[in-house]
Amino acid sequence: MQNTNLTAVFYMILSMVAYQISASFAKQLFEVLDPLTVVTLRLSFASILIILMFRSWKIIKRLPYLKWKDLLFYSGSVCLMNVLFYASLGKLPQGIAVGLEFLGPLTLALLSIKQKSDYLWVCLAIIGVTLMVPWQDATQHSFSYLGAAFAIGAGVCWAFYIFYGQRVVRQNIGMHALSIAIVLSALVMLPISAMHNPTALMQTQYWGQALLIALLATALPYALDLMALKHLNKLSYGTLSSLSPALGAIAGLVLLNEHISIWQSIALVCIMLASIGITFRARKPAD
Template sequence: MKSLYSSLGLLLIAMFSIQFGASFAKQLFPLAGAAGATALRVFISALVLSVVAKIWKHKISKKEILPIAAYGISLGAMNLLFYFSLERIPLGIAVAVEFVGPLSVALFSSKKSWDILWVALAGAGIYMLLPVASSSTAALDGLGVFLALAAGFFWALYIVFGKKISKATGSLQTTSWGMWFAALVTVPAGFIFNGKQILDPSLLPMGLAIALLSSAIPYSLEMKAMTNIPTKTFGILMSMEPVVAIFAGFVMLNESLTLTQSVAVACIIAASAGSTATAK
């Protein structure tokens, strides 16, 4: 029981680490831009994870290159689009909308009558976040919502490809190799959109902090936590990540949600947790 509680604690720390890392990244946008911040995060994360995982001791075969490349490219596109969405909408909402990706993977792999309810809840939540559903000045930026949905699409691909390669090498080694392929997406984008800014050496300390908070630390903690937490419990707890994101956005970025936006996020969280709870 103690190991379960300690694993739950590690998982909570990982969620807070990821979302506070995203808050720090958003504060970096005025200096490095969304693309620049993504490039710094992914590149530095690749370096850190490579050292921790000692990937030079775990070479990948020719058969593994393509699936790991697909995994990494999906990871890079997911991070880039997510940071682009953060430029336009609050952190908590961006995380909630992005959760449609893993939710879709779960629903497509299930054929239960409960799934109709989860699809309806998620659809209602997304609709309430669209500008067409609100005529008030608090209406969200439509492009920001679309970018978060696009990030969710690549998150779904990341999950699909990640499952295929999970047995290829050790988990952290696979993530490290995938992160380098992700860098092939994010670093060129960083130079295209924010080439001059990301070459500023004064940004490296904050880039390192974001890489550690958003990738190296949470990945390591999640892997350790998963050894003692049942898969279904893990999925339900991860569904609460938008709540952590809302808290981080409020504390670090002074972002708050309207009542409608809060209800919309609650619908998406309920859909995600419900689909996990009713899954086989």
């Protein structure tokens, strides 16, 4: 039990690191392509990658017998989460965008509390996310209320992604659930993006960057998330995910030269303490 939970924690940390690096790469690509085009290219390349990785053509015969309600909600949450997050990333510093997005799974973790001792870690994560947002400079150019709305919307979709992800894994179709979700998301986004900016999708000189982003942001982290969700409850997953804003801020600093304030540094400490606490909590066989 202990080794299984620690393996699930490792999967999550690796997933978040890959995702935050990809977000920095995507934000660099925003200089030449709009966020909608970037997320469409990412989902399109990711759908090809995961079909090849997991040989998902094997699931075709089982498609009529699957519980499509859960799969469609899961797919919809994946699609909207990506679109809204990239929209927020184009208007906010990466660490702030990720911090606001995290309000979704954090709320889910709060609602999943069963033992009073768990409130400490959730409260630390809440304090960290709150300090991450520069409320005193909300009117400055580094903060956008529209971007904040997009990030919070992405957080709501993230919560649905967690909830329906746990239901989807019970269908015993393994990573094929991810393939279905990403393929459906790409099929929805392609015509929308084509109408929005038809020439941007065909700028092949940026396809290599989009392919790298797809690998780091979709194929790798979502596969790791599904494996982690088999062994972590909503509280453990939601609170451990509080590492995301910290990793986002660090990636923004290293790759985008986005500096953080003293209060945001304190926020990183609170968030990391919460993540460490829930990690050790996950080791207890009682979970």
